[in-house]
Amino acid sequence: MGMTLTEKILARHAGLDHVEPGQIINAKVDLVLANELSAAVAIKVMRQIRGADRVFDASKIALVADHFVPAKDAQSASIAKLMKDFAGEQEIEHFFDVGRGGIEHVVLPEEGLVAPGELIVGGDSHTCTYGAFGAFATGMGSTDIAAAFVLGEVWLKVPASIKLVYSGTPGTMVYAKDVMLRTVGELGIDGATYRAMEYHGSTVDELPITGRITMANMAIECGAKNGIFHADEKTIAYVRERTNRDFIVEKADPDAAYERTIAIDVGQLEPQVACPHTPDNVHPISEVVRDDLRVDQVFIGSCTNGYIDDLRVVAGILQGKTIAPNLRVIVNPGSQKVWMQAADEGILSTLAAAGCAVNTPGCGACFGGHMGTLGDGERAISTTNRNYVGRMGSPKAEIYLASPATCAASALSGKITDPRTVEHLEWTPTRERAGSRGTTVSLIESN
Amino acid sequence: MESKLHGHAHKYGKNVDTDVIIPGKYCNIIDPVELGKHALEGLDPQYTARMKPGDIVVADTNFGCGSSREVAPIALKGSGTAAVVAKSFARIFYRNALNIGLPIFESAAAVDGIESGDEIEIEAAAGIIRNVTKGTNFRAAEFPPFMQSLIAAGGLVPYVERRLAERSPA
Numbered sequence: 001m002g003m004t005l006t007e008k009i010l011a012r013h014a015g016l017d018h019v020e021p022g023q024i025i026n027a028k029v030d031l032v033l034a035n036e037l038s039a040a041v042a043i044k045v046m047r048q049i050r051g052a053d054r055v056f057d058a059s060k061i062a063l064v065a066d067h068f069v070p071a072k073d074a075q076s077a078s079i080a081k082l083m084k085d086f087a088g089e090q091e092i093e094h095f096f097d098v099g100r101g102g103i104e105h106v107v108l109p110e111e112g113l114v115a116p117g118e119l120i121v122g123g124d125s126h127t128c129t130y131g132a133f134g135a136f137a138t139g140m141g142s143t144d145i146a147a148a149f150v151l152g153e154v155w156l157k158v159p160a161s162i163k164l165v166y167s168g169t170p171g172t173m174v175y176a177k178d179v180m181l182r183t184v185g186e187l188g189i190d191g192a193t194y195r196a197m198e199y200h201g202s203t204v205d206e207l208p209i210t211g212r213i214t215m216a217n218m219a220i221e222c223g224a225k226n227g228i229f230h231a232d233e234k235t236i237a238y239v240r241e242r243t244n245r246d247f248i249v250e251k252a253d254p255d256a257a258y259e260r261t262i263a264i265d266v267g268q269l270e271p272q273v274a275c276p277h278t279p280d281n282v283h284p285i286s287e288v289v290r291d292d293l294r295v296d297q298v299f300i301g302s303c304t305n306g307y308i309d310d311l312r313v314v315a316g317i318l319q320g321k322t323i324a325p326n327l328r329v330i331v332n333p334g335s336q337k338v339w340m341q342a343a344d345e346g347i348l349s350t351l352a353a354a355g356c357a358v359n360t361p362g363c364g365a366c367f368g369g370h371m372g373t374l375g376d377g378e379r380a381i382s383t384t385n386r387n388y389v390g391r392m393g394s395p396k397a398e399i400y401l402a403s404p405a406t407c408a409a410s411a412l413s414g415k416i417t418d419p420r421t422v423e424h425l426e427w428t429p430t431r432e433r434a435g436s437r438g439t440t441v442s443l444i445e446s447n
Numbered sequence: 448m449e450s451k452l453h454g455h456a457h458k459y460g461k462n463v464d465t466d467v468i469i470p471g472k473y474c475n476i477i478d479p480v481e482l483g484k485h486a487l488e489g490l491d492p493q494y495t496a497r498m499k500p501g502d503i504v505v506a507d508t509n510f511g512c513g514s515s516r517e518v519a520p521i522a523l524k525g526s527g528t529a530a531v532v533a534k535s536f537a538r539i540f541y542r543n544a545l546n547i548g549l550p551i552f553e554s555a556a557a558v559d560g561i562e563s564g565d566e567i568e569i570e571a572a573a574g575i576i577r578n579v580t581k582g583t584n585f586r587a588a589e590f591p592p593f594m595q596s597l598i599a600a601g602g603l604v605p606y607v608e609r610r611l612a613e614r615s616p617a
């Protein structure tokens with residue numbers, strides 16, 4: 001019997017020819033990730049392990065301060081310092097403080113730390129994002145991360161795989177986010193618990209890397225252990241631009257065994273919205289707009305939709321316009337690199353001119369940490385991945401999840417709006433804008 | 448794991464997620480007792496006021512879904528909650544709970560047979576859940592053999608120490 005993509009990667013990392021669902025294995029890891037939330041406890045646990053003075057391989061550890069930066073209070077600052085000191089002591093070079101990194105899951109692929117066929121564990125449930133690159137990646141808690149820091153291996157139960165086959169070309173203003181929200185709606189928030197989700201089909205073959213990232217990112221919203229795509233030329237080109245490291249591109253065997261196969265045709269799919277208070281409460285936008293829902297805040301960002309492609313869509317909708325009165329729009333580019341690219345393309349100034357608050361890269365409002373927390377009775381529409389009660393602040397707030405296009409359209413009207421009903425221009429960084437930057441520089445020089 | 452647990456049940460529904468077990472704003476707290484003051488705050492702000500140390504959380508399917516925050520089981524443990532009995536657990540929460548030593552038990556029948564306020568006794572090692580109020584007994588699903596050896600070793604930390612010792616040419 002053949003193996004699925006997940007099984008192949010797990011078998012190789014366990015030094016086995018074959019693995020089967022349910023089997024417990026010890027697998028070598030290629031990268032271990034922690035953020036403030038997981039690192040604080042992981043470092044504490046590591047110090048309790050007798051005989052564990054050093055991490056197994058400092059080059060295979062990444063520490064990212066993204067959840068509470070810039071430090072929201074003294075406690076958060078102490079945690080970031082703990083990480084910095086630990087990185088120094090252990091000679092971990094991949095430590096990303098505010099201003100150098102951004103959201104962990106945006107930063108790691110950008111920095112060439114993720115490649116096809118690799119096995120990655122992270123102290124964050126959205127570690128599954130790296131499945132977009134054909135890697136096996138899964139989230140764990142701090143004690144497991146401490147163990148991985150020390151041993152360079154983890155115990156895992158081999159998950160059974162669910163094969164998702166997507167067909168059809170999404171219509172205008174329908175994006176990977178809509179496809180994934182539909183998927184979460186179909187499967188439910190425990191529909192893939194303890195399972196691997198393997199994405200197939202012509203629709204996902206056509207998607208840009210950022211679209212696959214959005215989809216792999218939300219595998220955990222179905223309870224999955226991991227979500228995974230096959231690496232293709234696009235993946236390899238992306239990774240090769242960023243690292244010289246050798247990697248092995250694995251493929252599922254033609255006779256691999258899947259627990260279930262689910263076919264999803266996206267040809268007729270409308271933009272989708274996850275309504276309060278679970279990510280699987282998904283409805284087509286045409287149903288949601290009937291309720292004429294005013295919003296208090298629009299949030300654009302996160303490891304789901306904080307990428308340059310997402311910001312271009314938003315800028316294409318908001319350029320030359322102003323957001324609705326009595327509305328806050330908060331934009332967090334996913335990483336420092338995304339921020340710089342968006343600045344170079346004139347996106348940040350376009351969004352600021354429209355009335356958006358542009359934050360420094362980080363998680364911020366996504367999990368109700370800081371920089372955009374919701375108050376009692378407020379309603380938000382957000383490009384993020386979770387809308388559980390209290391996720392973005394007050395337990396009396398409502399969160400709707402949607403694509404960047406739907407969020408931008410809603411920013412114009414101040415109500416949840418079908419993006420197909422608003423004007424949308426392809427975003428092009430204009431010559432004029434590049435020229436005006438040049439002028440500014442020369443003016444400063446002549447002073 | 449303590450051999451006998453004894454307390455009153457606090458019953459909740461399905462999909463109790465980590466955002467309600469410990470809201471994000473508290474996730475920069477490290478001290479278990481401090482975290483414990485906010486356990487289940489997003490779902491039931493009165494939980495910590497009503498519960499007594501030793502009490503048991505009982506819930507439907509998919510308990511602990513959402514984020515990987517280990518502070519979720521730590522907060523429950525820090526509040527004095529002795530155990531969680533649920534129909535099923537989300538994957539990361541399950542691992543985390545066992546790793547940090549929060550006893551968890553899977554039994555659909557027990558959940559259906561327990562109401563809030565019932566007096567519960569659990570024989571942890573045998574996985575026997577007793578509803579003292581109603582005089583009924585239930586048996587929790589057995590842990591897979593590997594998990595049993597982890598629990599027997601005293602959690603993940605001793606397990607890692609053993610692995611390290613195996614490796615070093617002592």
Ligand code: SF4
Nearest residue numbers: 103302303363366367
């Ligand atoms: S952006 Fe949101 S979902 Fe992503 S890592 Fe940060 S808090 Fe988690």
